[in-house]
Amino acid sequence: MRFKGAKGTPDTAAELAAALLLSAALLAGGGSRGAGDLVVHLAALPALLLAAMRWRWAPASRAQRAMALVCVGAIALAALQLLPLPPSLYSLLPGRETVLADLAQAGQPHGWLPLTLDRWGTVRALLAMMVFTSFWALACTLTHAARLRLLKLALVVATLTALLGYAQSAAGTYSQLRFYDYHHPIGAIGLFANRNHFACLMAMLLPFAIALGVQSQALRRVPATLAWYSVAAMLFLAAALSFSRTGLALACTAALAGLLLLTSRAGVASNLGRIRRWAPLASIAVAIAGIAVYAWDGISQRLQQDPLQDLRWQYLRYGWDAAQAYLPLGSGWGSFKSVYAPFEPVGSMREVFALHAHNDILETLIEAGLPGFVLLLTLLVTVICVTRKNLIDRTFHGPILGAAAIAAFVPLAHSFVDYPLRTHAVAVVFALVLSFLLTSASDAR
Template identity: 35%
Template sequence: MIRHAVVPAYLLLCLLLGGASAAGFAANLALQLAALPLIGWAAWQWMQGGTTTAVRVPLGLMGLFVLLAIAQLVPLPPALWTRLPGRDMVIEGYRLLGLPLPWLPLTLAPDAALASILWLLPAFAVLLAMLLLGAFRGRIVAGVIVAVTLASVALGALQVIGGESAYLYRVTNYGVAVGFFANGNHNATLMLVCIPFLAALQAALLRGGRSPRSASAVRLLVGAGYAVIVVGLGINASLAGIGLAVPVALGTWLTFGRMRPMLRRGLSVMTLLLSLAALATIAVGPFGNNLFGQQTTDPALSRQTSFALTWQAARRFFPVGSGTGSFQPVYRTQERLDTVTTVYMNHAHNDWLEILLETGLPGIVLALLVVAWWLRRARAIWIADEADPFARAAVIAIGAMLAHSLVDYPLRTAGLAAVFATCLGLISGARPYVRVRRQASNVRHLAL
């Protein structure tokens, strides 16, 4: 059915064109424009038939997110906004210029706040199309994620050995295997997401009782896919990607591997210990990470400095925040003048801290509500009578993206935001669209 290809096709476009947050404006504009018909179609379907119980919570959370974003742009009178934390520098600026205090919105960067809403249109379109239109199939979605990931690894290898001509964006990490992205860490995130979806595809393909030869071919191809991902993580060299690959791979193995319950419980404890050991090794080992230990190379641009200054600013603007899109101008007010150069910090490299800075307590509470819903759905998916491999893969993928967001900003690209939205749709309980068939009536009428 053509309808089932809508989300996979749009997801494919997002992954191929939406790999940058600070570049690729034309491609992202095209994705945003393409999202509008999907959102309109979903809204029309909603008005026609309402919603099912399964999708009301994610729709409600998305509605709260939209309300929070719109609230950032509502003009406030001077008597109100001057009482908000952190606005003293704005008041002082108008005083020095001798200008009266105008009505201003909550956000200190209204243009960037509006742009942030537009950047999320692709993710909104994917989620609404899955929840309200059922325009997807789990197997096709997983196939798109796996295919693009393997192609991205191949492109990344060409970038490492082929020079600047193989890169898709002008503002990028030259010398790093970034694939279809501008940031190497985002390519690593996609590889992490691919790990459970490869296992889900294998489980779905083997479920139909294939012949031994076909089953061997499936296992061989999936094994080759894993080998490509291992190579991809190696040439990508993202420390966070390599560190998170251990819990993601072990969690995937525990989820989809066949083993006795007692053995599974024992391996679960071992998985937790090995995951903590891997992350600790990456954190404190001699790998040149810029978060822990003494920083000797560009300390002003390290995550250690970024986290400290963002936390400092977040405390200043708590509990309402500085407003969506205001990270860059606010962060610059925290930097020491002797460390300022032509290179600047575009994001906090910790989305949780950036959310706290920009949206304060309301944003963090909303983010925690999403996490709570994810955990609740994960429990329901694991105890379900009939296992859904793609929903289980989505649970693991969401965990990987949320964890990677502690040291980066993967969800600020249209491609990975669309993947995240796809995973939310898969765990929501939404089902693919089924055409209603008319059946001939068997009622006999008596002729009088």
């Protein structure tokens, strides 16, 4: 769906602003903090301004309105967490007794204090939400053709990132091609600080590459068909070379779902028959052959590690204690690293520092309490309902819409064991995916 009637905001300017933010997120938004995030925040300013001028409530679909309420609700909640509260009210909040006791012991007058226990963490979270919201809202006001151009831009940048990942993997341990030296010294990681998030991005864009290949094949554009299927193979191989177990599982699932959903329906709707079905299968087969030759040794070593020894389970165990301590309002967006440590026994501590719970449902409960959980649940229900409706109505004969349904569930599923959507590069691409998925089927063709 395209919003009309935005005076003084030409589509070209809006598309360029969205392209600027998308490029900044993919090139500089793969880290956890720092200068890269600043670049993304600055690039989001024109997108935020244009989104505010162009987005309209009346023409929006029900799903888009629900998504808008989730975004506005999350931003409002973060803003409220930063508002100072009087001591009499602050002392009634769960988990604040220790804070007040420590301030009293240190002889520091506390006065009015905000709900959040990490002001700058909440500010960073607020900025991240505004980046996501501005891109999603602006993308919703663009035409389907404009969003397709943004998608192709994301695929081009992701392919270049995959090539960088190949070079990193070939260069070996602690290559100078790695821009973050504190995370994952082997395998492909691209412009990311976390290989799991790199693999998530590859898996999220993989079904779109297959869809564009199917679409090009239907139009009998041979060079474009070969190009998009080659991109699909490259993204699949890059996800495997990251040596991320979850990332590889997501890539396999996305590839399989893409082949089953896109080729079966497209094959029925066209006269290309078996040739059309075999072409995407061949691209995935090439990727699998590359994985067998270049990535299997690293993958097998990762698979031999006992998953029960992963620190994620420890974060879940003690993170739940933290969530219970700060319910119902939470400790503040972005405050997990500050509030989790006291709940982890000294004997269970390791040499690594827990920045995130590696489960976004749990981390949302800790940081935003029940209001944040309701917002997160609304997002999940919206995506599930839209996907279910489109499947029942059989409107997924549009390859891009079908790919969006698959891609949307990649970071959502990954968020049960990690935190990919807290990285700008993944979050902005996810916003682009939702701009496709939450539109009507008639506008998506």
